[in-house]
Amino acid sequence: MLARILGYFFSEAAVSLRRSWKVSLVAIVIIAMSLFIGGTFLLLTSNLTRVVENWRGDARIVVYLTADKVAREDSQVLQLASEPPWVTAVEEISATEARSRFEATFPSVRELFKDWKEEPLPPSLEIAFEAEGADDGQLDEWLVSLRAHPSVVMVDDDRDWLRQLEALIAILTGLGAVIGLVLLTAAIFTIASVIRLTAYLYRDEIEVMRLVGATELYIRGPFYVEGVVQGLLGGLLAIAALYGGYVVLNPKASTTFLGNVLVDRFLSPEALVFLLVIGSVAGLLGAVLSLRREELGQ
Amino acid sequence: MLARILGYFFSEAAVSLRRSWKVSLVAIVIIAMSLFIGGTFLLLTSNLTRVVENWRGDARIVVYLTADKVAREDSQVLQLASEPPWVTAVEEISATEARSRFEATFPSVRELFKDWKEEPLPPSLEIAFEAEGADDGQLDEWLVSLRAHPSVVMVDDDRDWLRQLEALIAILTGLGAVIGLVLLTAAIFTIASVIRLTAYLYRDEIEVMRLVGATELYIRGPFYVEGVVQGLLGGLLAIAALYGGYVVLNPKASTTFLGNVLVDRFLSPEALVFLLVIGSVAGLLGAVLSLRREELGQ
């Protein structure tokens, strides 16, 4: 019984798609366009999020040591620094290394240090840690004990910067979500509009079916299936277009930092499935919305 | 004669818009959505471009001086620095000022300088210039003469950085143009699709007009006017939505650097007119495209 009805829906939808392929094509292309725009954002934000995640992993606490520290004291500091379970790595940076790093970062001022006899920068320890592992209280306590150590000049806590970065990510994610949602709503609305126009186009046909004794199930089923199929085809088209765009842009983009950040990797399989699902759901939703108002009787 | 025909077009279009307002609304909202998306990009890129332009204006050449320079020599350098016509301003930065600036920029390392007796940074001259005023040859020559001066330690030329920034702007502008063009094409296609569906919806009507003896001018005119009016209304709706979004987002965005950069100012009147024109042209184009294939006879 169910198989028969589904068979009916699919064959009716297939016949309709074939006989009115021009109208269907319009619907499919509009769905594809909506999903293409949405997918572009998905591509950009997913790459951006990935980059930001990397930055987050790079966050460090830097402990500057007095230049005249003795080895024993140093290893004491080292132990203090490595103690907490959330610390994942501690790297020792000598004064020489600190200077060469600084010079590498700011090549334009390297000449400033040329004539100095003593090293301009102190040696330091860079501590990598898992931000999730520690609560703020424990971390602060530990920082205080580090700062109190006599051979420590200063502790530079990346967390301030990290917090700002996290706020930025939150804003970006929020903005992305808002833009994505707006675009998705726009896409669904567009699709619904097109399907509503299509249903309007076939309103006489629908009315005849009703008058001849078809139940709503039989009238709407094929339109729903048609909506889903159009959505799926639209999704596939959008993915093809996105991939095309990615292949064309990627080699050019990778020559610049920003481009590299934005279009480094293509969408994950999950994201692709997500696009297809969104397309189908939008197609279905469009069909449901557009047929909702088609009430009995006129 | 022309007035009569135009009057006919407008009154027919008005009647049609009124009697089929549901279908028209769908078309208008789709146009509005396309323009809204396009407008959002316009808003973001115009703000971004403005910020980048400001940065470009801030580009400086920094001349680091020896710490033990005498006043006479200094004024000699000062004169050499101010000489070329493209130099717009020369600011003297004393060693103390340089340090306080550095500390303000990198507050986390301020403790490093605490115990130093001599100033860690040399005094300098910051030279603002018009990049357009000088050709590269003249500028390079001048830089060489500055570097040769005995009391100059080093000359830091922002132009390297500026060139990179300009490349970045070019990429961004290109990207914006490409995305904008894609979106605009998408919008026009969407609009054309909707108008084609609408024309398809009214194909019987159009055929009757033909059979009764109407020339193409009389048949198409009202549809063209309808397309333009729908495009205009869609444009107005998009501007309203953009302004609404701007008003809502602006106070929130201004608390973050990025937000501030992106939604600082609303679109210029020219940009608004541009959106309206695009809307009308798209509406007209949609009507033209959709009626193009409606050939005589069937």
Add this chain to the structure above:
Amino acid sequence: MIQFLHVGKSFPGGRSALQDVSFQLERGEFAFLSGASGAGKTTLLKLIYREIEPTSGQILVNGRNVASIPRTKVPFLRRTIGVVFQNFRLISRKTVLENVSYLPRILGMSQQERKRLAYNTLRRVGLAHRMSAFPTELSGGEQQRVTIARALINRPEILIADEPTGNLDPELSWEILRLFLEINGKGTTVLLATHEHQYVRALGGRSLVLERGRLVVDEHVEGHVGDIESKPAEEAEDPIQPSTGDLM
């Protein structure tokens, strides 16, 4: 059984199309509904299969109050009623075969069965050779006959025919009427709206006449059955144009 009890129908604009119409048709009756253009014939018929609802009065079809049937059950009422619409109402994106066999299809009949049934029904109206044509490729009279075939295919309990011969030549018209009589003979109640007074005179049966929305005549007319038998033979040898060969 169709029963109208003081039925009135006014359209939104305030136009009254029917006023205080009461009559009763028994199961298996053959009735003519006549009246001038705009008298309310189509309106009356639409009320029976609930395309529209009355503004006053009650309508009973097979003992059920049509107005009180829940919306989701209306299709089941309609499946028992075959309707020949005045304006045909064919689905232009479906072929003749698909149009005619639409109801059998959703009732679950197999494709082969459906095709056989549609072929037989279309043959009765002389259109078996046009099964794969689309309605727009048919002449006016051919479209009308497709509509008739669609109304008959499911052997409805009630047949409602609104001006079913308006686009047919007299020979074909008589043939269609003979078809209706035959179906009526098998138990189907027939209600036929028509302008052709001659049909009533020839066939006889119940005659309902509307005048500006009021039922002014409700009588039984004696038919001259000879007319039906002689009429077509008089003017054409083979009333139904033979199919031009290309079947199925």
Add this chain to the structure above:
Amino acid sequence: MIQFLHVGKSFPGGRSALQDVSFQLERGEFAFLSGASGAGKTTLLKLIYREIEPTSGQILVNGRNVASIPRTKVPFLRRTIGVVFQNFRLISRKTVLENVSYLPRILGMSQQERKRLAYNTLRRVGLAHRMSAFPTELSGGEQQRVTIARALINRPEILIADEPTGNLDPELSWEILRLFLEINGKGTTVLLATHEHQYVRALGGRSLVLERGRLVVDEHVEGHVGDIESKPAEEAEDPIQPSTGDLM
């Protein structure tokens, strides 16, 4: 003047609707075109105002070869021909008034003139009181009369009427025929496709009969004008239902 020279028409599917049709109608003639359903009447008429083009042969209308008229000039041909379409073809988004006065409007007639003209024409078909209704709010016969009014409003040189009384009661039908006769009397060539043999017998005139796409009869029939005059009086006092008051 309408002239067909060995005209043939086959449709894309390969169906031949007309074969080797030749005849000539003089200016001011009144001709009947009859034939069974599907004989090719509508196809023949469509060729005259170039809704379709012939696959062979030549068609001359007022001395011009219809097939060779450039596309942009076709509207001007059509403006001289009033057509009553078999399937009405009213614009459903326009009111009766707008439908009827569409051509006068694009010809630049003032609104007042148009309204007066439309009112007078609609009055002739008994529909002056429904001027602001939309086609979907009209009965079948009312829609048909709107179509007739639209064909007549511009005093065409040629009137083509395809089954114009299929949805009208006999009284109204005779009234419409009388209208056509009157217009014919003022010089309009009339070509009327119909199934009603009685019209030909009563009115007389040129009679063309099609059979499966071939012209099998082309003769002049003597009319019994008494029939026309007596027919309506016999059966109805006032053939055209009076308008119910609410004019304009």
